[in-house]
Amino acid sequence: MSGHVLITGANRGLGYELLKVFHANNYVVFPLIRNNTALQRIREEFSERCYPIEGDVGLDSCKKNIELTIKKYTNKIDILINNAGIPGVEYQIDKVNTSEVYDLFNIHCLGIIRTVQATLPFLFNSSNPRIINVSSRLGSLSKMASGEFKDRHFSYSYRIAKAAQNMLSICLHNELNSKGIHVSVIHPGRLKTDSGSSDADMEAFEAAELIFKWIQTLNKENSCQYVQPFFKELKW
Template identity: 35%
Template sequence: MTHDVRHDASGALMDAIAGRPVDLIINNAAQGASHAGLGSIAAEGVMNAVDVNVAGPLRMVQAILPNLLAAADPVIINVTSRLGSIEAQARGDFADLSTSYAYRISKAAQNMLTVSLAQELAGKVRCWAVHPGILATEMGQPGASKNPRVAARELRELVDSGDRTSPRFVSLGAADLAW
């Protein structure tokens, strides 16, 4: 089943859950925009990225919150990027990358969503922002070498670890990141 996260949860999606507890949700939709200088940035591209990367996960959590709260030990994972770290961006860690404003802004906002969810759902649902690594995918950076299957295995290990930290900004296979 596919679902466009720019829209509210569909009846088919909700029927598939059928009121059952949900232990884990992985919000993995992502949208960027073409890299451009300040004078050429299209506000529509930024808004589209925010809609997919921030409002999309928010819509999904809102739709299944009763199912999450019915689970014994639920986890929300928002797949993010190290590029959403305001601290790292302020240091200039990624100044040499040609990443769009839309992607960086929306991933920083997604990280704030993760923190906000963790604060509201404290003691009920663990909330993690997870940077999977520099994946060799169509959206990946040139020269990216991490196999998505490796990232999936590391993500599974993280979920199975029982880590109670919430919120947490995880970099799979590496040290946690600064917000």
């Protein structure tokens, strides 16, 4: 059990814990990190089988960096984990500013378009290629429509961006599954990270271990899931 995995936003929070668990399980890891100081820290911490990519998923330039770095070391990526994300702030329509909504849409949704475009040729060289998009329970249209979070102060920008990310993931599944690629979406749990919500109840390393085990069960036959791994299936 090993392979090549690219994880975006891997310098802290859930991404960092995923990096640790994949690396500990002998994977060749490609952490994508936008901050150069953090990138150097990761380079020093993981001296073997770890090839950091400097990149901001909010910018088109990350595509070139992804392609060049992967090409230096391999011709295949088995697993792409789109984890990078930022929280939003404004939860009242009269306060919402469109630049916040744009920023979150850009990172959570367009960022995935960029990383998929850059890694697709390498995914096609894998015998079991998987794309995992780290979404949220807050991306669920069904949950929102049922009023589940009606009285909570979750930002417009985050909910819109994660719902768009879910739709993008379904579009990717519809196009890529017949070509052998698994595409799924996860809600990782309510994690005690810098971006965690007020009802966080799980450590990021616990979620990372579950996500790692769950990813081992995936193949082209069980694509298009929206789940909290080993806990529950979510309604789109």
